[in-house]
Amino acid sequence: MDLANNIKTIREKQNLMQKEVALHIGVDKSTYSKIEKGLRELTVSELSKMAKLFNLTTDQIINYNENIIPKEIVIEDKSTLEQMELIQQLDEEDKSTVFKIIDKMLTTKKFKDFFNKNVAAL
The missing domain is CATH 1.10.287 (Helix Hairpins)
Incomplete structure (x- = not known):
C-alpha cells in the first residue's frame, strides 16, 4: 500500500469525512481529495497534524498495515x-x-x- 491509500483507509476506519481531515490539516477539501488519490504530496507539517488527529505516529501512518497488530513502541x-x-x-x-x-x-x-x-x- 502507498501513503495515499494508508491515509484513506485510516480515515475511513476512524469514521472521519474528508472535509474534517482537510480542515484539521489546513487544506481545502479538493486538495485533501488529491492527497488521498496520490495526486498531491503531503507536507511534513500536514502529516504531523494528521498523525495527531488519527492518534497515530507518522511512522504508523506511512507504514500502515491494517492486518498487523500494533507492535511494541520503544x-x-x-x-x-x-x-x-x-x-x-x-x-x-x-x-x-x-x-x-x-x-x-x-x-x-x-x-x-x-x-x-x-x-x-x-
Whole structure:
C-alpha cells in the first residue's frame, strides 16, 4: 500500500469525512481529495497534524498495515520530540504517572549531584 491509500483507509476506519481531515490539516477539501488519490504530496507539517488527529505516529501512518497488530513502541528509539508526542497520547492518569516518575528521577539526580559536589569540596 502507498501513503495515499494508508491515509484513506485510516480515515475511513476512524469514521472521519474528508472535509474534517482537510480542515484539521489546513487544506481545502479538493486538495485533501488529491492527497488521498496520490495526486498531491503531503507536507511534513500536514502529516504531523494528521498523525495527531488519527492518534497515530507518522511512522504508523506511512507504514500502515491494517492486518498487523500494533507492535511494541520503544521510546528510546525516538527523538525527544517524538517521545513527548507519544507521552501526550496517553490518558491523563498514565501521563501523570510518567511525569511523577520523571520528577522523582530528576530530584534524585539533583540530590546526587549536590552530594557529590559538596563531598568533593571537603
